[in-house]
Amino acid sequence: MTLEKRALALAEHKRNNRDAVTMEDLDISLQNDIFIRGDDFAAFVPMLQGFPSDCWIVKENILNSTFEEKYIFCLFRAVSNMVRISYGSEYPPTVMVNNDGSESTFKKKMQHLEDYMTYRKLPRELHARIREYYKARYEGQWINEKSTLSLVSRSLREEILMVMCGNLLKNCPMFQNSDIHFISAIILKLKYEVLLEGDVIIQQNAPGDRMFFIKHGQVIVETSSFQEELCDGGHFGEITLLAREGQGATVRALLTCRLFSLSIDDFDQVLQEYPDAMNIQSEQRSEE
Incomplete structure (x- = not known):
């Protein structure tokens, strides 16, 4: 069964049960197909939603276009999302950016610190104070202020x-x-x-x-x-x-x-x- 047919079958099943489709509902092979075929994924969500009036496919007026035209549009949006361009499109794609970079780095640094303190078998009280210092010093965000200020x-x-x-x-x-x-x-x-x-x-x-x-x-x-x-x-x-x-x-x-x-x-x-x-x-x- 093709990706489109499998996705539509899932959407129909969820609609019959008055439930929403989430990524957790997709089997592993279907998830892989979606992420491998990133150009199709640009139309995947609007398709599951029944092509609402505010989706980009309706706004670009390609709902009734040929398969080749739809495919080219999807490919264009997928590439636009990756390289952050939207030349020629009235409704540019929303760029998906990781906004938690500093938080993620902070967590990694904290984990590295925890591993070090465990390895060195530091006393529990000192362990707690070092952890408290890091949280107070960086407040959950790992930002190199000296490096950042050097950029201006x-x-x-x-x-x-x-x-x-x-x-x-x-x-x-x-x-x-x-x-x-x-x-x-x-x-x-x-x-x-x-x-x-x-x-x-x-x-x-x-x-x-x-x-x-x-x-x-x-x-x-x-x-x-x-x-x-x-x-x-x-x-x-x-x-x-x-x-x-x-x-x-x-x-x-x-x-x-x-x-x-x-x-x-x-x-x-x-x-x-x-x-x-x-x-x-x-x-x-x-x-x-």
Whole structure:
């Protein structure tokens, strides 16, 4: 029995039982025929639906055309779908695209991570924290932001990052009166980081290598005689950039935190490009 006759027989059976046709209803050989003969598949669904008025076959006015004309149209639509063209057609085909690419990649990465942790026999608690970090860091979507931003021009990259974290710098006194070009250069150096609840971000008296800006989250800054909580829009660790001294307090994440960090090396590199910005440091020291 031909593909068309088998498909029509199935459709007639389902109509008699007032049921819908799904791919699960097709036997394996019929499914294979459909996918192998992709040109026929362009007309398969409309045929099962009884050629409704809004289907492409009716709109293209080929319902009563010869078999050869129908076949050529189906072949054209199948090829159009693959190469994403629709020249000469008033009703172009809908391109089927996998919209779950980043989610699928994330799941594969998570599975690879699970396999690694099992192979290394990591403790259950550490296992759970690593899994929690990945979920918080990528939020179910595996997107390489650095690679993605490299695909756009520098000016567009600056604009994107300015939207993402421009207000964080504006809230920081050491950058409030800075030249816009200096701010743009600083923004390009910021690194995105995720810290989990309970993580020690800065240890008192330990040497530091960067300062932090809080995009989302909450931290506690504490010494033996002082405590202060910071949340969205806050910053800490600037003593590292200004005085190059050990950290004056311990900073711990109270919630999962999404931060941007600026390292000493990156800060110094920007200062070399904008030497006049050095007065920021002297002004800050005089205020202290």
